[in-house]
Amino acid sequence: MSSSASSLHDKLNQLRQRFIDQLPARLQLTVGLWQQSQASAEAQARLGPELHRFFHSLKGTGRSLGFERIALLAEQGEAALDGQAPAGQVVEQVFVHLAEEQQRLQSLPEQQRALAAMTSVEFSPKPVQTRSKRQRLIYLCDDEPDQVSQLLHHLRCFGHEVVHFEDTDTFFNAVITRRPDAIIMDVQFPQGNTAGTETLASLNKLTGEPLPSIVLSAHGDFHSRLSAVRAGCNGYFTKPVKPLDLMLAVDELTTPSDEEPLRILIVDDEPEVAAYHALLLEQAGMAVQQVNHPADALTALERFSPDLLLVDVYMPVCSGEELANIIRQQPEHVGLPIIYLSSETDSQKQLSAMTAGVEAFITKPVIPDELVSAVTLRAERLRLLRSLMTRDSMTGLYNHSTTTELISKALAQAHRDNTEHAMAMIDIDHFKAVNDTHGHLAGDQVIITLARLLKTRLRMSDIIGRYGGEEFVVLLKGVSDERACELIDALRHDFAQVDFHAGGTRFRCTFSAGISRFPNHPSTESLRLSADQALYRAKHQGRNQVVTSTEQDDDGLPTDCP
Numbered sequence: 001m002s003s004s005a006s007s008l009h010d011k012l013n014q015l016r017q018r019f020i021d022q023l024p025a026r027l028q029l030t031v032g033l034w035q036q037s038q039a040s041a042e043a044q045a046r047l048g049p050e051l052h053r054f055f056h057s058l059k060g061t062g063r064s065l066g067f068e069r070i071a072l073l074a075e076q077g078e079a080a081l082d083g084q085a086p087a088g089q090v091v092e093q094v095f096v097h098l099a100e101e102q103q104r105l106q107s108l109p110e111q112q113r114a115l116a117a118m119t120s121v122e123f124s125p126k127p128v129q130t131r132s133k134r135q136r137l138i139y140l141c142d143d144e145p146d147q148v149s150q151l152l153h154h155l156r157c158f159g160h161e162v163v164h165f166e167d168t169d170t171f172f173n174a175v176i177t178r179r180p181d182a183i184i185m186d187v188q189f190p191q192g193n194t195a196g197t198e199t200l201a202s203l204n205k206l207t208g209e210p211l212p213s214i215v216l217s218a219h220g221d222f223h224s225r226l227s228a229v230r231a232g233c234n235g236y237f238t239k240p241v242k243p244l245d246l247m248l249a250v251d252e253l254t255t256p257s258d259e260e261p262l263r264i265l266i267v268d269d270e271p272e273v274a275a276y277h278a279l280l281l282e283q284a285g286m287a288v289q290q291v292n293h294p295a296d297a298l299t300a301l302e303r304f305s306p307d308l309l310l311v312d313v314y315m316p317v318c319s320g321e322e323l324a325n326i327i328r329q330q331p332e333h334v335g336l337p338i339i340y341l342s343s344e345t346d347s348q349k350q351l352s353a354m355t356a357g358v359e360a361f362i363t364k365p366v367i368p369d370e371l372v373s374a375v376t377l378r379a380e381r382l383r384l385l386r387s388l389m390t391r392d393s394m395t396g397l398y399n400h401s402t403t404t405e406l407i408s409k410a411l412a413q414a415h416r417d418n419t420e421h422a423m424a425m426i427d428i429d430h431f432k433a434v435n436d437t438h439g440h441l442a443g444d445q446v447i448i449t450l451a452r453l454l455k456t457r458l459r460m461s462d463i464i465g466r467y468g469g470e471e472f473v474v475l476l477k478g479v480s481d482e483r484a485c486e487l488i489d490a491l492r493h494d495f496a497q498v499d500f501h502a503g504g505t506r507f508r509c510t511f512s513a514g515i516s517r518f519p520n521h522p523s524t525e526s527l528r529l530s531a532d533q534a535l536y537r538a539k540h541q542g543r544n545q546v547v548t549s550t551e552q553d554d555d556g557l558p559t560d561c562p
């Protein structure tokens with residue numbers, strides 16, 4: 001079993017243990033209620049729902065945690081209360097059997113309990129998707145000095161760590177020692193015309209796990225391409241290679257999804273069941289928050305902003321259906337996917353529950369993989385919709401309104417935390433001339449490249465937005481304006497070294513930037529205005545430079561970046 005799977009089982013066993021430990025107290029309480037309920041018809045009517053709830057939730061939790069006998073006994077108790085059997089005798093027997101079962105489980109050695117858990121709850125362990133850094137480790141294996149220096153330059157401009165190898169043997173040994181995120185491999189070496197692809201093929205055979213790789217070849221014929229495909233390569237470039245195209249292909253191949261883990265809110269009055277479902281979803285890489293009281297759901301929705309809500313149908317105070325209706329009354333949550341969880345197997349009742357605009361109904365005990373895929377499918381759909389509304393389609397950066405909104409939120413937080421931030425307004429120089437000379441498509445390529453450069457070089461926590469046509473805004477969190485100036489100036493320098501190609505000509509572009517500082521400018525608007533003034537000055541002074549707006553110069557006299 002993998003370590004993540006074993007840690008899931010460890011956590012699951014802790015949940016099971018807690019459930020068994022707490023069962024005697026719950027039983028004692030319920031037996032007390034039962035005895036009170038026997039005193040009169042009025043007491044029976046008053047306490048009946050609570051007794052019913054006890055059996056119902058015991059059935060659900062017992063089944064979810066793999067205690068099938070407890071679940072069956074609870075089911076008998078529930079049926080007796082529903083009038084399907086002579087209640088008195090059955091319920092009392094159920095209490096006795098439950099107590100016996102609890103004692104039996106408690107007396108089992110820990111390992112045996114763990115074993116029982118493993119057979120009752122099966123799942124496919126999935127790798128936890130951790131957000132990786134945007135900078136990637138690239139191995140470049142090529143013995144042509146001119147090409148190598150060009151490629152190294154471009155790859156490093158985009159912040160990648162690049163290790164260069166001149167021969168396939170050293171490269172081979174390096175991959176075995178430290179796996180890169182991607183490989184760029186020349187095909188031809190002194191020892192053979194296909195030595196590069198052969199090396200990749202033997203590596204893949206040895207490791208059993210092909211690494212993302214791109215091949216550079218002097219030949220574009222069918223057989224050369226076939227040898228690359230057979231070596232498991234993902235890309236094929238014929239020489240002379242345009243470094244920017246290759247760079248973008250590497251980026252495409254290695255950039256991890258930008259997305260935060262899917263955020264799931266679970267509302268279930270049974271803490272163990274909620275914790276169990278949370279464990280399964282967390283194991284699949286999702287961020288999960290649990291709420292045990294329906295009344296807390298609205299606050300949690302506000303604070304956690306989930307991509308999906310998983311609601312237990314049967315809860316005291318308010319049913320899952322009622323909660324779904326309350327949520328749907330609020331315009332901002334109308335599109336939020338809701339999945340019901342219930343031990344209800346009657347399809348008519350399921351259908352009626354679905355009328356509250358609920359997306360799906362999952363029966364407890366859940367099959368872990370089914371739960372994960374049902375949640376993933378629906379939460380990702382909402383993510384996609386949200387992304388269409390908040391992102392610029394050409395660059396994938398935040399659009400104007402979302403950028404402003406996110407910056408305002410970040411500033412409100414910074415006010416509370418007393419932290420400093422810096423804002424940079426970035427504008428491509430003479431962009432109209434780029435379009436006019438090289439065409440609109442080449443212009444788009446420049447915009448996309450700058451967006452990618454910003455994304456790969458800045459931190460994931462920074463807010464990066466496309467503000468207008470060729471204008472970008474960045475909120476660099478927790479950095480001084482001096483540091484922001486250094487960072488943006490390094491980007492400016494590297495962007496100016498990128499070669500663009502259009503219609504047989506090669507050209508380069510530059511940008512100008514203005515920096516302002518929070519809290520000197522406490523609102524989004526004043527921060528933007530100040531950065532804009534500094535940008536104006538950068539343009540005015542000849543472009544291709546970064547100017548920062550300092551405190552004493554805020555009256556319109558920003559200073560140049562050193």
Ligand SMILES: Nc1nc2c(ncn2[C@@H]2O[C@H](COP(=O)(O)OP(=O)(O)OP(=O)(O)O)[C@@H](O)[C@H]2O)c(=O)[nH]1
Nearest residue numbers: 427428429430431432433435440443444469470539
């Ligand atoms: N290719 C392309 N061009 C765009 C896009 N959005 C805006 N533009 C063009 O960007 C140009 C911006 O030009 P200006 O604002 O005059 O400024 P500039 O030529 O960059 O000059 P300075 O900013 O003064 O250095 C306009 O010609 C717009 O048509 C886009 O998405 N793609």
